[in-house]
């Protein structure tokens with residue numbers, strides 16, 4: 001019996017319908033994921049972007065003898081609640097550093113109190129009726145406005161939100177990740193190379209392999225406890241330092257790098273190894289000259305993913321004490337330090353409204369760095385690949 | 389040339405020649421080895437070679453002599469152990485963990501499988517060309533220059549360049565690639581890639597070249613080029629090649645060995661093998677009545 005096209009089409013219709021249905025479903029899932037992403041980013045941007053601007057007001061600053069003793073005296077009494085106390089506190093030291101200021105009175109743009117900042121941004125503020133009227137008046141005169149908040153990127157933490165910045169945490173993160181990279185990358189890659197290219201396939205190596213895979217699945221907080229026990233209690237590495245944080249994160253990143261490196265090595269076709277052995281390479285020469293260069297893009301992707309993961313990690317670092325309050329930027333591997341996610345975590349616990357803003361601001365900076373890192377990874381990878 | 393350690397110098401095993409001629413009487417199914425002209429120098433001597441992959445035996449008591457500056461073809465149905473045998477000659481089987489080898493493979497008076505034999509040194513003297521072209525993912529130039537540099541055969545830039553050119557010329561590829569030496573080797577066509585692999589193998593100036601179906605993936609023109617090439621190369625190298633193409637074996641090989649189910653059934657001068665095979669199996673295979 002033969003089938004006409006119509007017979008077959010009738011049958012096919014059902015199959016086509018199923019295909020369409022599945023396609024619709026997966027597109028829906030994708031759409032939903034995209035929607036979440038868009039929602040998340042807009043929320044972060046709306047909440048975080050205001051943190052990058054900061055209210056400043058133009059006031060008369062009186063660098064009198066009295067002000068060098070009692071900084072409050074530098075501005076007139078009615079302006080005092082509007083000016084950041086953090087700013088005022090710095091007046092004496094500025095006078096000491098710049099003697100020509102002594103005895104002069106200047107009209108200057110100074111950092112406003114965070115309540116003024118919140119008021120200008122249209123949020124709820126604790127300013128009194130009188131002060132609100134004063135701010136309105138200053139604004140009308142062009143003597144109060146929102147300016148770019150450079151301080152956020154250049155200063156460390158502070159208890160006053162208008163003074164708080166992400167810089168000390170960013171430096172801490174950088175130092176910590178440097179330690180992580182320097183420790184986890186060579187050890188991870190060499191371990192993977194050994195397991196994949198040199199080790200015999202026996203019980204012992206299988207056991208090691210299973211354990212490495214398990215390590216990657218351990219909750220990160222346990223790595224913190226491990227770091228605390230090994231590095232701080234046993235080796236006496238200074239607490240809260242980028243060194244101990246980096247070592248702890250290296251423990252956590254190691255399995256990620258090992259696994260991704262092994263995958264990358266495994267994806268190098270055996271024909272390349274045979275070619276190397278065929279011309280008389282030793283095993284190490286085969287690995288170094290032929291296998292590793294081909295596996296490098298994969299290894300780098302793994303390393304960057306591992307580092308990005310480590311960068312966002314908070315729990316293990318809290319355990320090794322990296323939530324310290326660090327007002328000053330210190331570029332030392334052994335001094336107390338904090339990292340960006342821990343800084344964000346600390347800010348998120350502050351009761352003041354202004355801190356919500358800088359929390360989101362900090363998240364935006366963290367995200368920007370992560371996205372930059374990933375983009376660099378992709379670009380580097382493309383470079384590597386384009387060679388062949 | 390620094391290669392005056394050629395294989396025949398230290399090899400003097402007249403006994404084996406005698407034992408070979410005594411085996412000349414063929415009986416079907418028995419391995420047949422004969423050496424009609426005695427003036428060839430011996431390159432590789434294989435005796436009672438057994439090889440197992442785990443539990444299954446892939447080579448059964450292989451004995452044969454391979455002569456210098458000749459082309460020896462290995463023929464036989466798929467899975468009979470030709471590639472396995474070829475890999476025994478440069479110990480590529482070491483890379484397969486399950487392999488177990490018994491018997492003698494002798495080159496230059498040394499047992500290849502001896503624990504004192506350095507397989508890297510062996511592979512420097514026994515080059516290999518694989519069935520599938522596998523150039524390194526480097527430039528054409530680097531593909532050829534890599535191994536000689538690694539073995540310290542050459543180090544000065546001008547010497548490296550001269551060696552690369554001569555290897556590419558020998559492989560019949562120079563004219564096609566001389567203007568694009570720094571493009572990736574993988575950008576060449578399949579036949580060109582295979583010739584590049586041959587150039588890579590001869591650049592280390594080996595004495596024996598193993599070729600595992602070097603033309604199986606190539607068109608007739610590339611095949612002809614490579615056959616010509618092998619014919620020219622045998623002046624300087626001993627070539628052992630695997631082929632599924634009977635015409636090819638008849639065209640290029642001086643000797644032909646017929647393998648079947650892990651045994652070497654017949655080994656003879658190619659002309660004799662193709663005109664008057666001594667065993668039924670070989671005859672059936674050659675005339676196409678078998679698989």
Ligand SMILES: Nc1ncnc2c1ncn2[C@@H]1O[C@H](COP(=O)(O)OP(=O)(O)OP(=O)(O)O)[C@@H](O)[C@H]1O
Nearest residue numbers: 441446464465466467468469470471472473484486
């Ligand atoms: N790596 C390996 N592990 C286990 N068994 C193998 C391996 N390689 C080959 N064998 C087995 O050894 C036997 C001989 O294989 P070999 O590759 O030498 O055959 P061949 O003659 O080259 O065949 P072909 O003409 O198809 O290439 C086959 O039965 C094969 O299944």
Ligand SMILES: [Mg+2]
Nearest residue numbers: 470471472600
């Ligand atoms: Mg084969």
